[in-house]
Amino acid sequence: MGNEQTKTNTNATITEEVFQSILQAADNGDVESQLAIADCYKSGNGCKRSIDKWLSYMKKAESAGNEQARHEIATYYHSVGDYGLYVSYIKRGEELGDVRSSLMLADLYANGEEDVDEEIDLEKAYAIVSKLKKNGVVFEEPKDKEIVSKIETRYESVFTRKALSVTFNVFIIALGISLFLDFLGLIGFIFCVIVIAPSIKFLMPWYKGYSQKSDNLSGPITVLVIAGIISVPVTLITLFSWIILIFRLVSV
Numbered sequence: 001m002g003n004e005q006t007k008t009n010t011n012a013t014i015t016e017e018v019f020q021s022i023l024q025a026a027d028n029g030d031v032e033s034q035l036a037i038a039d040c041y042k043s044g045n046g047c048k049r050s051i052d053k054w055l056s057y058m059k060k061a062e063s064a065g066n067e068q069a070r071h072e073i074a075t076y077y078h079s080v081g082d083y084g085l086y087v088s089y090i091k092r093g094e095e096l097g098d099v100r101s102s103l104m105l106a107d108l109y110a111n112g113e114e115d116v117d118e119e120i121d122l123e124k125a126y127a128i129v130s131k132l133k134k135n136g137v138v139f140e141e142p143k144d145k146e147i148v149s150k151i152e153t154r155y156e157s158v159f160t161r162k163a164l165s166v167t168f169n170v171f172i173i174a175l176g177i178s179l180f181l182d183f184l185g186l187i188g189f190i191f192c193v194i195v196i197a198p199s200i201k202f203l204m205p206w207y208k209g210y211s212q213k214s215d216n217l218s219g220p221i222t223v224l225v226i227a228g229i230i231s232v233p234v235t236l237i238t239l240f241s242w243i244i245l246i247f248r249l250v251s252v
Contacts, residue, residue, distance in 0.1 A: 019046035026057060034061040035069060062089075067098045074101065083116040094128060099137055102128050103147055110151045126155040 014022075019040060025033035038057035041050045055076065061069035074089040087108070093101020108118055109125035129151050132139075139145045 014040070014046040016046060026060070029060075029064070031061050031064045031066050034058075034064075035066065038069075065096065067093065067100060070098055071100045071104075074104065081115070083113075087116060087118055097135070099132060102132055103144055106151060107147050110147075110154065122151070122155055122158060125151045 019037075022033050022037050022040070026037040034057045038054045038061070040046050041054040041057065043049065055073065058069045058073050058076075062073055070089055070093045074086050074093070077083070077086040077089065087105075090101040090105045090108070094105045106125045106128040108116065109121045109128070112118065112120040129148050139148050
């Protein structure tokens, strides 16, 4: 039975004969007929209304890979409060590349739901959206665009802030090291003054004792002076980067 005929027959009231014909095709594995007969059982068109039989034929269509059936089954389980099966169906759909199920799962990961036992995980939500985009999916429905936009915006905001926070900690450590080098440089400078004091006549006589030991102190003093010199540009760069980082953290 062709798809168009199946759709035409189920859009209007159908006879028992037509119903049996669709039912036979559905039982023989025709997916469109399974969807059509499920609609008949759901609305009571040509048969007695039965949600159980609607669900049964929807599951047959879903097992054959039909995305519409998977989405309707997931929506049904959500409506009756069976959230475990709801999540299992949308996860199955996401694994099979079902766009609708993927977006439902991404939205669940991003925002959570009070009665659904699934932890919020923005990274997973973003990964699903990125995968869909990588596969060339174009989001045309306004609702789909909104879901994707919110997930991307939140992800970029949260993880940019985290990245900046890590960078901030690195700069704090670098600044501490730089200040320590400055301190060593200051000590080196003081020792330099002590060593060269004998050539400066107006300095106090007690510097003379230290100048006699200048040969022994030359090595450590050199190290301290070099540390001080190196620390100057390091400190300036670190402070400048720190200021930029603070502005970035405030603006995020």
